[in-house]
Amino acid sequence: MARRALQEINAGSMADIAFLLLIFFLVTTTMDQDIGILRQLPPPVPDDMEKPPEVKMRNVYEVLVNSNDQLLVEGKRMDLKDLKNGAIEFYTNPTNSADLPQLTHITAGMVQENLARLKQALQQNPTSNDLKSKLKQWQQKEIAIELVGEYDELPSSALISLQNDRGTSYKTYISVQNELSSAVNSLRDKLSQEKFGVAYSELNPSREEDKPKIKAIRAVYPQRISEAEPKDLGS
Numbered sequence: 413m414a415r416r417a418l419q420e421i422n423a424g425s426m427a428d429i430a431f432l433l434l435i436f437f438l439v440t441t442t443m444d445q446d447i448g449i450l451r452q453l454p455p456p457v458p459d460d461m462e463k464p465p466e467v468k469m470r471n472v473y474e475v476l477v478n479s480n481d482q483l484l485v486e487g488k489r490m491d492l493k494d495l496k497n498g499a500i501e502f503y504t505n506p507t508n509s510a511d512l513p514q515l516t517h518i519t520a521g522m523v524q525e526n527l528a529r530l531k532q533a534l535q536q537n538p539t540s541n542d543l544k545s546k547l548k549q550w551q552q553k554e555i556a557i558e559l560v561g562e563y564d565e566l567p568s569s570a571l572i573s574l575q576n577d578r579g580t581s582y583k584t585y586i587s588v589q590n591e592l593s594s595a596v597n598s599l600r601d602k603l604s605q606e607k608f609g610v611a612y613s614e615l616n617p618s619r620e621e622d623k624p625k626i627k628a629i630r631a632v633y634p635q636r637i638s639e640a641e642p643k644d645l646g647s
Contacts, residue, residue, distance in 0.1 A: 471513045471570040473502040477588055479579030486511075492587055499572060499595035503633065504564075515564035520557050526550045555624050556631040560607045563632045571636035578642045592637055599633045 475495070476484040483490045485498055505512040530547040537543060556563065572592055576585055600612035604625070608615075612629050615622040 468569070470511055471567050473499065473572045475572065475574045475588065475592070477574075477576045477580045477584060479577040481581050481584040483588070492584075492591060495588065495591040496595045496598070499592055500599060502570075502572070503566065503595065503599060513567050513570040515566060517562065518553055518557065518565050519562050523550060523554050523557055527554065552627055552631045556628040559625060559628040560603065560632060565632070566634065566636075571638050574637060574639045576639075576642045580642070589637075593635070596633055596635045600629045603632060604629050 474486055478484070483492060483495065485495065490498065502512055505515055527547070527550050530543055530550060534540065534543050534547060553565075574588065574592070576588075597613065604610060604612035604615065608625055612626075615626050615629075617623060617626055
């Protein structure tokens, strides 16, 4: 008796199924992504801006991290756990120390006086980018005054200066960044809770009613962390 020939399997449909499965896995699979540290760089300096004043040492909070992951803050050894409180003290200068930034008390009268002066100057020199930049700064202070009331302001030159060694471990680098950012965020949370009944971290920048609140809090407590290129600091 003749043997029946086996019917060939149609491989075309198998290829279609394999292709559909490949697309499915590409669409649904989550890829690991590198997460960086969010920092907003300052805008370019206008050509006609006045030369900034010389920075006083009291206005710089110097943080050095050596190759052994040790911290030297303002010339003294410091544990990582104390860095946040040190940064908060720099921002607020609660004892009015001569070694920390001298804060300026911002009042409604001061804001209105400077706004009027800058608007008048802009009428005489409407193309000045420097005047426009200063006017914008005082308009932000006006928003802050309306929402949070009078406040003490850091000098414009005050900042936290971070310098890492090339041998600093990535873990310590991230930990230092977190402590410095946490100092600013805790001050913002406290002020927002006092004035708006909600933490700053809970304010939503996509909500229209929260946008002026966020600007006001940032005007009072700006995040100024300047990071220099790593170099050999030694051990």
